[in-house]
Amino acid sequence: MNHRFVILFLFLLSLFSCKKSGSGIIETFSPELISSAPTNNETDVSIYTKEIVLIFNENITLKRGYEITLNGVTLSDVNPGVKNDLRIILPELQEGTIYTLIIPAYTIKGPTGAFIPAEIKLIFTTYKSPARTFSVEAQKVMDFLKQIYGIGTISGTMANINWNTDEADWVYAQTGKYPALNCFDFIHHVFSPSNWIDYSNISAVENWWQSNGLVAAMWHWNVPANSGISDQYAFYYGSKSDQTLFDVSKISDENSEEYRLMIKDIDIISGYLNILKSKGIPVIWRPLHEAAGAWFWWGAKGAAPFKSLWRLMFERMTNYHRLDNLIWVWTSEGNDPDWYPGDEYVDIVGRDLYQKTHIHDSQLTEFNKVKAIVLGRKMIALTECGGIPDPDLMFQKGDTWLWFMPWYGSYTRDDSLNGADYWRTVMNNSHVITRDQMPDLK
Template sequence: MRNLLFMVCCILLATCCSKKEITQEQIAPELASSVPFNGAVEIANGIQKIELIFNQSIKIANASAIKLNDKSVEKVDVSVNTVIITVMLQPATQYELLILKEAISNTNNATLKADIRILFSTKKIVAHASELITPNSSPEVQKLFQFLKETYGQKVISGTMANVSWNIEEADWVHAQTGKYPALNCFDFIHHIYSPADWINYENTEVVEKWWRNNGIVSAMWHWCVPKDMKVSNPTEFAFYTKDTSFDISKINDPNSPEYKLMIKDIDIISGYLKLLQNKNIPVIWRPLHEAAGNTNSYVGGTGWFWWGAKGPEPCKTLWKLMFERMTNYHKLNNLIWVWTSQGNDFDWYPGDAYVDLVGRDLYPETNIHDSQLTEFNKVKTIVAGKKMIALSECGGIPDPGLMFEKGDTWLWFMPWYGDFTRDNKQNGAAYWKTVMNNVNVITRDQMPSLK
């Protein structure tokens, strides 16, 4: 009898254990669906959310065990039965999302039965602007623009700013420190009111010609100086900051006003200088009226710090369009690629797709100056609905090129301002420039193709 009871107890115990094992298997979380699904193609790039939907409530047991292309993801959230992974996806890329079985568990701490693998690929780079806005653009402009399109998202072009006006002093300094020239140099027509003079003469294009002959990209901007006081008949004092001049851009709507006539006169002068470069078959990345919005949309009481933004977006957009029409149709300039500079919150200042080839953003962070600037990049991207390529048209510290391509703020080019912003160790300096110019993601002048 005892033997019989012992056998019954053993059977009952075995049955209980078996049921317990089955119960543990049954409660292990199982993936019900995912977005994107395994094998998906043509997934949008940029910041995206991957969603994994399970058959029960779950939690993250080990976030480091969630990997995208062998790298642990940085941002993982859970909502009841859904894991939400925020990632930056690069265009034209094959991805494998690997969820190791110890990564996820249910509320009873039961983990996955097996690893989960989800394969997907992203869309190719969109042709952000398949055509230039200038009709019958010169062959050199077309070649340069094609090069920019092929580069965007794949590499970043290195750049320097002229030391105030019409030179390559900062580019020479970078070369002396690193053995390499930046691929782009930006010039400034800031002194047009004095040219020609023995110290500044924009009619002498030799420095620009030499840069172009050496396969450098030519860019130009214009700190547009106007009389401080328009009531003075023969002014000797000029300024471009709003606080320093009474110049009224709203007169752009009054062709009989002295302000309108001066704006036309100055546009014609600059067009003449740009025409000299066109006659030399030199394309120019042209960035006028930069940072127009200033702080207008940043806080109550904000203003446009340059006179061209002092009266709000509408006069400034009118001036932009007038400049484009006069340079393109009246002066027949076809060697320009037009760059509008955004403040990241100024959609209402955008002249429109028909008047802009590229978009720039000027950034001077005071902390973490070499970090990724993805947030600002995406702000500008939103303003132009992803239709235009985006450049870091001015900066203090150059963002780490490695972080650019890791995080996704793949600027078309970077260009620190001159002086201390280029040379001082607190911003960039010789050692950091060496690191940047030797980064595999950075294009230097020696790597540039001939676009002639």
């Protein structure tokens, strides 16, 4: 190319890239920072924040050999976006910590080649959750969950009705791999112990834990049904004979029959959970699920009595029965911030989703609804689902569920929902954690 032509081209480019001052002198303007997330001096930033995003008024690039630091430690994963953003991948953040990001002067430049001549400093403080004391094993589980959150998703199955690993065994038979988590259910506690159900026999749970599986448990809480027959129970709220009008609002009346029954049942379940504690088994504990849906009696009278019941259960199990092996999971309906019991009573937040169409798509919209309720301060799990979202789409779109768990029976086994072929695809995905990949958390 002709040398004179190159010089002329560069001169014309500079004319289009620069502006004239009032004196007629051509000035070159450096990029300007418009916004950031987190913002400067922001407090209560979630420790699950994965990146800092800086937005400028024009496209930017970085000089070679840049040195961007966070609390004095050089960050290497820094990515100028396709337009005018700079994304800085963060290391694992610690709670209640002040962080200072420093971008030295003359590190960032615009399309004209003009550098930002001043240092950029961004300070933020991470949220510190209320103090929680866990058993050694439960703390190890919490540490593991925090470590993998946003990086991988834990595979899970639901027991076939209550106290078994039937669905997990079926998945293993189809794929050669066990899911990492199995959820049990205290649904039949009113009949235990009997010759067909005895929750004091923990062999199925203990075997799962000894095989490095994560133990989860829920409780379809049966109370007397409307039929008046002494051995009939229900957990759905309604007027039919196989449902119940049990009044959760009586949680505020210590002299009521409802209050006495709730305390009695909480104490019974606490006894079973204490057996697991005695064996060093931590439990990802998800009681009173889907409350805002109002189809269960514990959610039928609104948010206030539900939260009172949740907090009473938490206090009685944690402080009275000293069950420090429980990791508490609250299940959101996605539009229910008034139902949230509070940070001090919740460790993880869940969402139950049964998609009617596009059942394996990303569920980012629902993920973000829950994230907004807890301001990103809690890990978020897909605690029940119909179709398992495609793990690749999860991590492309950003709905990085801590775990996924399809319901038992047809939800797990039928090809129209999941089925053997899809399970094989899921269990071999690099984002999915199976039981054979689990560390020993004992």
